Amino acid sequence: MIKFNKKHFNVFFVTFLLLNFILKVTLSQNLAQTKSRVQILSSEEFHGRGYVFEGADKSAEYISNELRNIGVKAFKESYFQVFGYSVNTFPDDGYVKLNRQKLLPGKDYLFGHSSPKISKKYEIFLPDSILLNDTIKFEEMLRESEFKNYALIIDYLKTKNLDIKKYYIRKMMYNKDFGCIVELIPDELMWSVSRFVQTYPVIKIQRGSFDFKSKRLKIKINSKYFPVFAAKNVIGYIPGETDRFIVFTAHYDHLGRMGKSVYFPGAQDNASGVAMLLDLADYYSKNPPKHSIAFIFFFGEEAGLLGSRFYTQYPFFPLEKIDFLINLDLVGTGDEGITVVNGAEEEYEEYMRILNEINNELDLLPQINKRGKSVNSDHAPFNDKGVKGIFIYSMGGKTYYHSPKDKPETLTFAGYESLFKLLTEFVLRIENK
Ligand SMILES: [Zn+2]
Numbered sequence: 546m547i548k549f550n551k552k553h554f555n556v557f558f559v560t561f562l563l564l565n566f567i568l569k570v571t572l573s574q575n576l577a578q579t580k581s582r583v584q585i586l587s588s589e590e591f592h593g594r595g596y597v598f599e600g601a602d603k604s605a606e607y608i609s610n611e612l613r614n615i616g617v618k619a620f621k622e623s624y625f626q627v628f629g630y631s632v633n634t635f636p637d638d639g640y641v642k643l644n645r646q647k648l649l650p651g652k653d654y655l656f657g658h659s660s661p662k663i664s665k666k667y668e669i670f671l672p673d674s675i676l677l678n679d680t681i682k683f684e685e686m687l688r689e690s691e692f693k694n695y696a697l698i699i700d701y702l703k704t705k706n707l708d709i710k711k712y713y714i715r716k717m718m719y720n721k722d723f724g725c726i727v728e729l730i731p732d733e734l735m736w737s738v739s740r741f742v743q744t745y746p747v748i749k750i751q752r753g754s755f756d757f758k759s760k761r762l763k764i765k766i767n768s769k770y771f772p773v774f775a776a777k778n779v780i781g782y783i784p785g786e787t788d789r790f791i792v793f794t795a796h797y798d799h800l801g802r803m804g805k806s807v808y809f810p811g812a813q814d815n816a817s818g819v820a821m822l823l824d825l826a827d828y829y830s831k832n833p834p835k836h837s838i839a840f841i842f843f844f845g846e847e848a849g850l851l852g853s854r855f856y857t858q859y860p861f862f863p864l865e866k867i868d869f870l871i872n873l874d875l876v877g878t879g880d881e882g883i884t885v886v887n888g889a890e891e892e893y894e895e896y897m898r899i900l901n902e903i904n905n906e907l908d909l910l911p912q913i914n915k916r917g918k919s920v921n922s923d924h925a926p927f928n929d930k931g932v933k934g935i936f937i938y939s940m941g942g943k944t945y946y947h948s949p950k951d952k953p954e955t956l957t958f959a960g961y962e963s964l965f966k967l968l969t970e971f972v973l974r975i976e977n978k
Contacts, residue, residue: 575824575827575962576958576961576962578824579820579821579824579958579961580953580958582611582816582819582820582823583812583816583817583820583877583953583956584953585607586604586607586797586811586812586816586819586820587810587811587812587816587951587952587953588810589808590603591603591604591607592801592802592808593799593800593801593802593808593809593810593811594797594798594799594801594811594816595634595738595798595799595800595801595802595809595847596632596634596738596771596774596801596802597634597635597636597801597802598636598802600801600802601774601776601777601798601801601844602777604797604798605625605777605779605797605842605844608624608779608797608819608823608842609623609624609625609779611823611826612624612779612781612823612826612840615823615826615827615830616783616830617781617782617783617826617830617840618781618782618783618784619780619781620780620781620782620861620862621861624779624780624781625777625778625779625780626777626778626779626780626855626856626859626861627775627776627777628775628776628777628778628845628851628852628855629773629774629775629776630740630773630774630776630845630848630851631740631741631770631771631772631773631774632738632739632740632770632771632774632848633658633659633660633738633739633740633741633742633768633769633770633771634768634769634770634771634774634801635656635766635767635768635769635801635802635803635804636767636769636802636804637767637769637804637805638650638767638804638805638806639656639764639765639766639767639804640763640764640765641653641654641748641750641762641763641764642762642763642764643755643756643759643761643762644756644758644759644760644761645761645763646756648750648754649754650803650804650806650807651734651803651806651807651949652751652754652949653750653751653754654734654748654749654750654751654754655734655735655736655748655749655803655807656746656747656748656749656766656768656803657726657728657743657746657747657748657749658736658737658738658739659739659741659742659743659747660742660743660745660746660747660748660766660768661742661743661744661745661746661766661768662766662767662768662769663746663764663765663766664764664765664766665724665725665746665763665764666761666762666763667694667695667696667724667725667761667762667763667764668694668695668696668760668761668762669695669696669698669759669760669761669762670692670695670696670697670698670723671698671700671757672697672698674700674703674705677699677700677703677704677709678703678704678705678709680709680712687722692722692723692724693722693723693724694724695723695724695725696723696724696725696726696727696748696762697716697720697722697723697725697726697727698727698729698755699713699716699717699726699727699728699729700729700752701713701728701729701730701731701752702729702731702752717747720743720745723745724745725745725746725747725748725762725764726745726746726747726748727747727748727749727750727755727762728747728748728749728750729750729752729755730749730750730751730752731752733945733946733948733950734749734751734948735749735946735947735948736800736803736809736947736948737800737847737947738800738801738847738848739848740848740849741770742768742770746764746766748762748764767804776798776844776845776851776852777844778841778842778843778844778852778855778856779797779841779842780839780840780841780842780856780861781826781839781840782837782838782839782840783826783829783830783833783834783837783838783840784837785833785834785835785836785837785838786833786835786836787835787836787837788837788866789836789837789866789867789868790836790837790838790839790862790866790867790868791834791836791837791838791839791867791868791869791870791871791972791975791976792838792839792840792841792867792869792870792871792927792934793821793822793825793838793839793840793841793870793871793872793873793968794822794840794841794842794843794853794870794871794872794873794923794924794927795815795818795819795821795822795841795842795843795872795873795874795923796815796818796842796843796844796845796846796847796852796853796874796922796923797815797816797819797842797843797844798843798844798845798846798847798848798852799811799814799815799816799847800847800947807949808949809947809948809949809951810949810951810952810953811951812877812951812952812953812955812956813875813877813878813944813945813946813951813955813956814874814875814946814947814951815846815873815874815875816877816953817873817875817876817877817939817956817961818873818874818875818876819842821873821876821961821964821965821968822840822842822873824965825838825840825965825968825969826838826840828965828969832969834972834976835976835977836868836976838972839861839862839867841853841856843856843923846874846922846923850920850922850923850925850926852923853923853924853925853926853927854926856926857926857927857929857930857932864927864930864931864932867927867932867933867934868933868975868976869896869933869934869975870924870927870932870933870934870935871924871934871935871936871937871968871971872922872923872924872927872934872935872936872937873936873937873938874922874923874936874938875938875939875944876937876938876939876961876964877939877942877944877956877957877958877961878939878940878941878942878944878956878957878958878959878960879910879939879940879941879942879957879958879959879960879961879963879964880911880940880941880942880957880959880960881911881912881940881941882910882911882912882913882914882939882940882941882960883910883912883913883914883937883938883939883940883960883964884913884914884915884916884937884938884940885897885900885913885914885915885916885935885936885937886916886917886918886919886921886922886924886935886936886937886938887916887917887918887919887924887928887934887935887936888900888913888914888915888916888935889915889916889917890917890918892933893933893935896933896935896975897913897915899971899974899975900913900967900971901913903967903970903971903974904967907966907967907970909960909963909964909966909967910960910963910964910967911960912940914940919936921936922936922938923936924936937964939960939961939964941957941959941960942955942956942957942959943955944956
């Protein structure tokens, strides 16, 4: 036993400082690597990891190179699993002019994601708030007149209740009456991916950018429909000592581009999750696991969980061998902890108990929220096939959803390292069950 004196204390103190410094350097180096990966995946060069300018292939190539460098094994000759689906894309710029005034793409407006290729002029039809909220009168008016040369302006700030709003959402989906539909969006503009083309264009205009005195709208949309877009899941594993698997999943696709001028970086959604999977792969390549750990990077999540659904139909190893699956999507913040989808379901009680136990012991995240089942990310197709698994996303910070503003600068990474520790410790504890 050592008796403390001042000299000892100094030696200890210096050692402590030194260790602390080394630890901090290693940790910050990891986070620097994480941030650099998020930066790369969200960069313009990757074109929003979507459907034009080979954004999808470049991203798949990047991830597979990282896996190779880390030493992750492939199940087949390559890391790829190819599948196909139809998609509407926007390879070229178009425009929106209100009274000859060009609006700014991405900032003032977004084209509806199912819009056809079209170049046309419209008169503006702006219902006053009385007509807008009287759907019976509105229907009568439609029966009496022809509106094919008109753009219907739906001001969602003026729709009085949810029923009226739903009426216009239906009108927007199944429009037969108007030439074009313009939605005035009071909040942030949001984009998505469509697997089909509708017969008429939809324009989402930021409400603040709309001139209510406008009489004419002129638009040009250069969309291109692909009946079969070739997509790739990227899949690898680190072998353990048993034939059981723990699986980590994250989708790497995002929304791609709207022409040459607007791209969707998808830093939070889901470059953050991809970076976490690569960090986990780094870790397990140096710390051999008991069960094998598989890493699956899905494509087509934003188009409707297509990559994960395809994978569960054509898995690289039997789904029954998966002990547990953790899907990570939107994990770049964490200022207010995380949420666990499925965590509120009875059959996940024990897993939640373990997560909370680790979180309290190691003093990691401010909180772990739980919610019930939800078909909102790539864990869902696995759950449907009877595979146990959760979906984790981070809480807090100010991020943008499906917006050109979803950039790396908006990510705080406040809970990132804590989540990483939570996950690796969780795997250890469920492995030994
Ligand atoms: Zn996502």
